[in-house]
Each structure stands twice: as structure tokens, then as C-alpha cells.
Amino acid sequence: MFNRVDHLEILVSDVKKSVGFYTRVLGFERARWTIAHRDYGDFEQACVVLNGFMIELIQNQQNNSLSPDSPLSGIKAFALRVDDMQEAVKYLKNENVQFTREPKPGGSFDGLRAEIVDPDGTGIELREWKNGDDIGNSDWKPSDPLIEQIN
Numbered sequence: 001m002f003n004r005v006d007h008l009e010i011l012v013s014d015v016k017k018s019v020g021f022y023t024r025v026l027g028f029e030r031a032r033w034t035i036a037h038r039d040y041g042d043f044e045q046a047c048v049v050l051n052g053f054m055i056e057l058i059q060n061q062q063n064n065s066l067s068p069d070s071p072l073s074g075i076k077a078f079a080l081r082v083d084d085m086q087e088a089v090k091y092l093k094n095e096n097v098q099f100t101r102e103p104k105p106g107g108s109f110d111g112l113r114a115e116i117v118d119p120d121g122t123g124i125e126l127r128e129w130k131n132g133d134d135i136g137n138s139d140w141k142p143s144d145p146l147i148e149q150i151n
Contacts, residue, residue, distance in 0.1 A: 001082060001083060001084070001087060001088055001091060002080045002081070002082055002088070003081055003082070003083060004080075004081050005078060005079070005080060005081075006054070006079040006080055006081040006125070006127045007047070007053075007054035007055060007056050007078070007079045007127075007135070008053075008054075008055050008056070008075065008078050008079070009055075009056045009058055009075065009076040009077045009078065009079070009123075009125070010055060010056070010057055010058065010073075010074065010075055010076065011058050011059075011060045011061075011073050011074060011075075011076045012057050012058065012059065012060060012073060013060055013073060014059075015033075015044045015045070015046050015057055015058075015059050018046070018057045019033075019046045019048060019057060022048040022055065022057070023048060026050070027050060028048035028049060028050045028055070029048065029049050029050070030046065030047075030048055031046075031047040031048060031049045031054065031135055032046065032047040032108055032109075033045075033046040033047075034046075034107060034108040036058075036107055036108070037107065038061075040061065041061070043058065043059040043061055044058075044059040045057065045058045045059065045108060047108070047135065049135050049136070052135070052136075054135045056079075056108075058076060060073060076123060077115070077122070077123030077124060077125050078122075078123075078124060078125070079124070079125035079126070079127050080124060080125070080126055080127070081127055081128070081129070082126050082127065082128050083128070084128065085103050085112045085114065085126065085128040086103075088114075088126055088128075089102075089103060089114060089126075092116060097116050098116060098117050099114060099115065099116050100115045100116065100117055100123070101113070101114055101115035102114060103126075106127065109127070109129060109133055110129065110130050110131050110133035111127060111128045111129040111130040111131075111133060112127070112128045112130070113125055113126065113127050113128075114126045
């Protein structure tokens, strides 16, 4: 059911600066750069990849006064890839795992995402990639007109 760690999410103060660090200094490749739409506002997020391992660099919402409970920086959550979201949700709910976000379409990829927390409140995203999309698909483009502002 759970088949690998999908990615790590890091809250950053400046997405462009962080992408530059991870790509120029550490040798990651830039993968995707999108705008996330949440109830508390929009924010940038970028993905960098090294040998199949993805880090999602997320603009700290607190810096934008969008999410006052967000930490200033650091690891936000990690993600597990699932083969079948419906099966995973059924299993986790049977185990009384708390969902902080029910499954919905992903905004920065083609598939489904949900969020749970561990017993200490650490965020764990569940991600089911669909239609052949994955972190290596450089042809994927979001259908979001705001993304044009970034590129």
C-alpha cells in the first residue's frame, strides 16, 4: 500500500533563493514551480530533485501573514507515495488516524493528495500520482494563469 517516501517539504523564506541554493550549490535539478491556492491565500512552491528524491520548497505562509500557526522555516511534512488513495484512506481511517486534509486533486501534480498526522502531530502527506505523471515528468504544466508570473 505505501511504497516509498515521495518527497520532503521545507518551509523557506524565499523560494527563488532556496531554488538557487539547491540547484547551484547542491546539484539538484529544478522540476516544478507552482502557486498553491489555500483558504488563507496563495503562495509559491517549487520542487527540486536529486537522483529521484524530491524536495518541495514552500514559501513560508507566516512571512506573508497568511497562516499565523506556520513555523518560520524548516521541515513542514514528509510525503508517502501510495498506489491506491481510496485503499489507503480506508485503511488509515480504520486505524483511527487523524486526517487534516481529505483526498483531493493535487495542485502541483496530476493525482490525489491527502494529509494525516502522526501521534505527535507531524504532517504526513499521502500522494497518489496518476496518468503517468511523476517527479521526472518535466513536460507537466499547471493550468494556473498565476504560474506565468513566476516563469
